Amino acid sequence: MNIYVVMKRTFDTEEKIVIKNGVIEEGDAKYIINPYDEYAIEEAILLKEKHDGEITVVTVGGEDAEKELRTALAMGADKAFLLNTEDDLEDGDEYTTAKVLAHFFKKNEFDIILAGNVAIDGGSGQVGPRLAELLDISYVTTITKMEIDGQKVTIERDVEGDVEVIETSLPILVTAQQGLNEPRYPSLPGIMKAKKKPLEELELDDLDLDKEDVEAKSKVVEIYLPPKKEAGKVLEGEVQDQVKELVNLLKTDAKVI
Amino acid sequence: MGRKVLVLGEVRDGAIRHVSFEAIAAGKVIAEGGEVIGVLFGESVNNLAGEMVAYGADRVLTVENEKLKNYSSDGFTQAMTAVIDQESPEGIVLGHTAQGKDLAPRLASKLDSGLVSDAVDVNNENGNILFTRPIYSGKAFEKKMITDGLVLATIRPNNVPALAKDESRAGDVQPIEVDIKDLRTVIKEIVRKTAGGVDLSEAKVIVAGGRGVKSADGFKVLEELAELLGGAVGASRGACDADYCDYSLQIGQTGKVVTPDLYIACGISGAIQHLAGMSNSKILVAINKDPEANIFKVADYGIIGDLFEVLPLFIEEIKRELVKA
Numbered sequence: 046m047n048i049y050v051v052m053k054r055t056f057d058t059e060e061k062i063v064i065k066n067g068v069i070e071e072g073d074a075k076y077i078i079n080p081y082d083e084y085a086i087e088e089a090i091l092l093k094e095k096h097d098g099e100i101t102v103v104t105v106g107g108e109d110a111e112k113e114l115r116t117a118l119a120m121g122a123d124k125a126f127l128l129n130t131e132d133d134l135e136d137g138d139e140y141t142t143a144k145v146l147a148h149f150f151k152k153n154e155f156d157i158i159l160a161g162n163v164a165i166d167g168g169s170g171q172v173g174p175r176l177a178e179l180l181d182i183s184y185v186t187t188i189t190k191m192e193i194d195g196q197k198v199t200i201e202r203d204v205e206g207d208v209e210v211i212e213t214s215l216p217i218l219v220t221a222q223q224g225l226n227e228p229r230y231p232s233l234p235g236i237m238k239a240k241k242k243p244l245e246e247l248e249l250d251d252l253d254l255d256k257e258d259v260e261a262k263s264k265v266v267e268i269y270l271p272p273k274k275e276a277g278k279v280l281e282g283e284v285q286d287q288v289k290e291l292v293n294l295l296k297t298d299a300k301v302i
Numbered sequence: 303m304g305r306k307v308l309v310l311g312e313v314r315d316g317a318i319r320h321v322s323f324e325a326i327a328a329g330k331v332i333a334e335g336g337e338v339i340g341v342l343f344g345e346s347v348n349n350l351a352g353e354m355v356a357y358g359a360d361r362v363l364t365v366e367n368e369k370l371k372n373y374s375s376d377g378f379t380q381a382m383t384a385v386i387d388q389e390s391p392e393g394i395v396l397g398h399t400a401q402g403k404d405l406a407p408r409l410a411s412k413l414d415s416g417l418v419s420d421a422v423d424v425n426n427e428n429g430n431i432l433f434t435r436p437i438y439s440g441k442a443f444e445k446k447m448i449t450d451g452l453v454l455a456t457i458r459p460n461n462v463p464a465l466a467k468d469e470s471r472a473g474d475v476q477p478i479e480v481d482i483k484d485l486r487t488v489i490k491e492i493v494r495k496t497a498g499g500v501d502l503s504e505a506k507v508i509v510a511g512g513r514g515v516k517s518a519d520g521f522k523v524l525e526e527l528a529e530l531l532g533g534a535v536g537a538s539r540g541a542c543d544a545d546y547c548d549y550s551l552q553i554g555q556t557g558k559v560v561t562p563d564l565y566i567a568c569g570i571s572g573a574i575q576h577l578a579g580m581s582n583s584k585i586l587v588a589i590n591k592d593p594e595a596n597i598f599k600v601a602d603y604g605i606i607g608d609l610f611e612v613l614p615l616f617i618e619e620i621k622r623e624l625v626k627a
Contacts, residue, residue, distance in 0.1 A: 056438065058439045058574075058578065062442050064442065138416060139407070139410075139417065140414075140415075140416060143411060165439055166437065166438055168419070168435075168439070170403055170407070171406075171417055173407070174404065174407035174408045174411070175410065178407075178411035179411055183375070183376065184375065186403065186404045203400075205399065205400045205502075205503060206548070206550025206558075207492060207494050208495060209492050209493075210492075210493070211487050211489055211490065213487040223556040223557070260450075261416070261449065262417075263417070263418060263448050263449055264449050265445070265446050267444065268437070269442065270442055271440070271442070274600055277586070277599075277604055278602070279593075279598060279601075279605075280604065284607050287607070288605070288615040292616070295587070295603075299585045301507070301563045301564040302507075302531060
């Protein structure tokens with residue numbers, strides 16, 4: 046089975062966010078594999094253990110993303126592609142990323158593409174469905190369970206807490222939701238092996254794309270931090286009185302009940 | 303001038319979800335005086351069209367087809383494509399719900415357009431339609447605009463206020479026939495895990511419990527309060543991991559993102575993971591035994607105490623208020 050995982054290097058949102066000159070300052074912030082993409086990588090490894098095949102991880106980004114690709118290789122992926130747009134593009138959006146990926150997949154045979162359902166930095170969750178549409182394959186988002194039998198695929202997906210059981214067939218693109226599996230940590234031998242696994246870099250040229258083909262369809266005009274919240278009011282006195290005061294505040298001050 | 307904007311009304315349990323009315327209000331801003339057209343898909347939806355008009359749609363298009371009874375990406379894309387072919391809209395708005403998240407990126411891709419996902423506000427600033435959306439799990443915000451193609455957006459529930467409902471408004475309702483075929487994904491079963499009643503992502507009041515609730519049984523008192531306030535019960539990841547409640551109740555970075563008017567956090571420490579899902583709540587009340595808990599740093603009102611002592615008193619007090627009212 047030809048298994049592909051589309052992944053993203055993201056800023057760890059547990060880090061403090063600092064904005065300087067209108068952009069988020071990277072500083073020494075920690076970068077990670079987007080947590081939802083980790084579920085996708087783990088699911089790919091489980092698929093390979095069951096059905097054999099090869100796992101290829103792909104990302105769109107800059108040179109820095111090599112580190113996260115190596116982590117995926119250390120977890121158990123077989124090879125990696127960095128679609129490096131650093132030199133060609135200043136700004137891209139979800140349209141850009143999906144189009145670059147689509148051109149990559151038009152040159153590679155796949156049975157299944159796995160991705161995270163959303164990245165924790167940008168949080169738009171567009172690239173998976175956009176890519177599936179460009180490749181004219183079906184997709185299922187926010188999956189929590191998947192069984193593949195020959196060409197037949199049975200999936201459970203999370204729909205705002207309810208579960209949809211879906212039947213479909215390969216080839217398909219799926220996006221992972223929390224609960225799909227428990228991603229493994231790279232083992233020490235895995236990390237050693239990952240250093241020798243193939244990691245290839247491709248630029249727009251190699252994908253038969255020009256800068257104009259992937260120009261963003263949206264732009265960010267401003268980034269800002271939310272207004273700092275005033276410290277709240279911790280109530281005092283007997284519990285009974287605190288509760289009375291609280292209900293009163295909610296009624297008259299905040300007007301929410 | 304102005305734009306022609308489609309707003310997809312989302313039908314759940316035979317009713318239009320409130321976020322769709324909020325989407326009409328967003329559609330009005332995008333339309334800049336142009337036409338806002340409600341769109342409804344389902345097995346039997348013609349009778350719901352009037353409500354979209356009452357909330358501000360100028361007219362409504364419906365596609366009734368048994369294959370549209372449940373949402374599927376293929377089915378809804380085919381229906382939407384037929385509507386788009388007929389109307390040639392310049393904008394489309396959907397709710398940022400499971401359905402909107404699944405469908406909107408595909409439509410954007412098909413239409414070669416940009417898409418702003420998860421907008422919490424939309425404004426016309428000097429002729430530019432600017433969307434505000436949270437990034438980095440709500441720790442920052444960006445203002446974004448579409449530069450090419452249709453103005454496409456999904457809006458987060460409970461943020462853009464809906465227009466006042468006006469039953470006296472009139473608007474045409476036009477049913478369209480669409481042949482829905484070749485669905486590549488088939489829904490075999492829908493397992494309802496969410497208890498009937500108030501939808502967590504659209505709830506105006508949420509009573510949420512964390513590890514401090516200590517057991518599944520402990521959630522009963524939260525449920526009682528939620529019901530009294532016409533709200534829903536939520537939970538932190540810790541409470542879900544400990545099996546006190548189903549993951550469908552989880553609020554946080556992984557889990558649901560909510561923006562209620564009132565969020566009552568009970569026995570929740572306030573980990574960043576959790577704050578990412580609820581920090582934009584309008585009023586946050588924290589009840590926790592630990593005076594050092596992080597949740598008190600973000601709460602509007604805090605009570606330091608045992609939730610099992612505080613909540614029953616809270617419930618009594620609310621009941622008294624209800625009797626008064």
